[in-house]
Amino acid sequence: MNNTQKNHLVKVLRSASIEQLDAIEKMNKKQLNHLFKSISEASTVDLSSASITPETVKTLIANEINTNTAMNTSNPPLVTPTASFRAPVAAAQFTLNITRNSANIAAILPVPLFGILDKESSYKEIVAQSLPSGTTFSLAVSPTGKGIRYTYANGGNTDTIDVECPQVPYVNLLRASQGSILTMTQNKMTIDDVANQSQFSQAVEIVHNTLFGKFTSDSFTPNDYKSDLQNQNDIRIFTNIITIDQETTLLFQSIAEATGFSLTSFVQSYSTSRA
DSSP: OOHHHHHHHHHHHHHOOHHHHHHHHTOOHHHHHHHHHHHHHTOOSSGGGOOOOHHHHHHHHHHHHHHHHHHHTTSOOSOOOEEEEOOOTTTSEEEEEEEEOOOOSOSOEEEEEEOHHHHTTTTHHHHTTTSOTTOEEEEEEOTTSSSEEEEEEETTEEEEEEEEOSSSOHHHHHHHTTSEEEEEEEEEEEESOGGGGGGGGSOEEEEEEOTTSOEEEEEEOGGGGOOTTOOOSSEEEEOSOEEEOTTEEEEEEEOSSSOEEEEEEEEEEEEEEOO
């Protein structure tokens, strides 16, 4: 490829949309070679006369995908062991809203997220060390029918905490995690009331509880991620990447206030095994 063709290729890629770049990223080596060859053949000696528009890029990519699909139709794969999904940038995020509806129990309460296998046993092993003495813990579908409600009882006092997701029902996220791996990045924690910054001082545990008894955990404190240059007192952004599977639970702690917080995460990757 000469310099004119190389400059032409750069111009094509710069004019591509995010969706078109996603399509290019999913191409195999043979498709990429054919696409770049088509772009090179379309180049001219006078680069300024080359008409490169988004429609041109779209046509080249579509032609390559259609050609490859036609070639593979006669011999479809019998098994797809791993299917991966990369959502468009604008849609590849979700928010979990955690709301403590009351503070009748004057204590910090544990809030487990994900961990679909431990949910089957009502997170008994996960929350055991965090529950205040004499407090019982149970869960059910929330009143919206889309989230989970945790109920805590201590003597005659009862509190509830709801977990909801506005983008997709939280119960669906839980069910999907049973056979999937979700990688979360740029995780932003936001408190509902800036007066409750003590919420950022509560440790967050990443708990791995395997089916046959191997229990490991790691933890971090949201306040560890506050920059000296940060002026916003109601958010913390975690730089660590969190990977969720069926045996992994995020364990937050809710302060003793009738308030809430949210966790907004970008989906770096999502994969699931299918027979």
